[in-house]
Amino acid sequence: MPATKVVVNVPGEDAYDVRIGAGILDSLGAHLRRVPALERTERALVVTDANVAPLYRDAAKASLAEGGFRASDVVVCAGEDAKSVAVAAEIWDAMAQLSLGRDCVVVALGGGVVGDLAGFVASAYMRGVPVVQVPTTLLSMVDSSVGGKTGVNLEAGKNLVGAFKQPAYVCADTATLATLDEREWACGCAEIAKASVIDSDEFFFWLVDAADALAARDEAVVSEAIARSVVFKADVVAADKTESKGVRECLNYGHTLGHAVEALAGYGTFSHGAAVAEGMRFAARLGAALVDTPLDLVEAQDALLDALGLPALSWSAEPEAMLAAMKRDKKARRGQVRFVLPRDVGDWQLVDVDDDTLLSHVDAWARSKG
Structure with a gap:
């Protein structure tokens, strides 16, 4: 079954593609090379969580390598606790220690929590670097990966700190949905x-x-x-x-x-x-x-x-x-x-x-x- 492409046009922003299909994570790197904002990008940081990493991190990094990106990764805890200023700061510190510059790209691999967290990290690191969303849940594919809302939680409430950060590309590989339980579906x-x-x-x-x-x-x-x-x-x-x-x-x-x-x-x-x-x-x-x-x-x-x-x-x-x-x-x-x-x-x-x-x-x- 061929992949489907939806183009998102937001006034004042670069248009971006949302690609939907089974098995398309394998071609992520090649497709990112066609994104004008990423043509000269050499470094990529995959942000994922402890549940998703064992399933799809290696495939994502291998695809990025095939596209000519040098990929590193950061694995955060699974669940809402990851959406915090403290975890965001840990990722920023890791990016600095990796000597990532403004020409890097952050790749959010996971559900809505990872997407929100990684998008916020990208929006603030060096005053903004590109982010790519690779949603792995049905909820994140149909909602949070598109539209540019990012954020983290405070003790006072959810999503009280954040930024609008449109992704450069969205890769919705429906094959990743096979691991979802009925509740998540x-x-x-x-x-x-x-x-x-x-x-x-x-x-x-x-x-x-x-x-x-x-x-x-x-x-x-x-x-x-x-x-x-x-x-x-x-x-x-x-x-x-x-x-x-x-x-x-x-x-x-x-x-x-x-x-x-x-x-x-x-x-x-x-x-x-x-x-x-x-x-x-x-x-x-x-x-x-x-x-x-x-x-x-x-x-x-x-x-x-x-x-x-x-x-x-x-x-x-x-x-x-x-x-x-x-x-x-x-x-x-x-x-x-x-x-x-x-x-x-x-x-x-x-x-x-x-x-x-x-x-x-x-x-x-x-x-x-x-």
């Missing part, structure tokens, strides 16, 4: 479902028809779902590169309640995808009350999430605690919680929801859990 499916609801009837109803095949990991359907999601995100990012116009906030659909679920249940209790799916269910019902979201969309979205292995959660928390958690979200403004609400498929609205209204809906949500 469903994470990616949640982001694909989110994109389809916000994007268009065409994407949404294609996904409704393809849901069983996507859940079963059909190769052709997986590649198309990734490509459709990348096209959607690329269009949003092109319209609002730095999230300053309100357009890019549509990517937060499902995340407002979802982030509160993750925080109050304890990070890791539910996958990010499961929490986002719950947030989508809540937002659609809130939309029915506030922006006339059609009830048949609420039901169709529920059925889609069920088919993708993302059932409604049985967990709930006290409404006041949920409200407080949502008000701590960095998307909140002037003390009010903002929701992306679907007026219909492909038609959304950003709504400030007052505390009393939100509390009543969160209370109904909690009571529905029994």
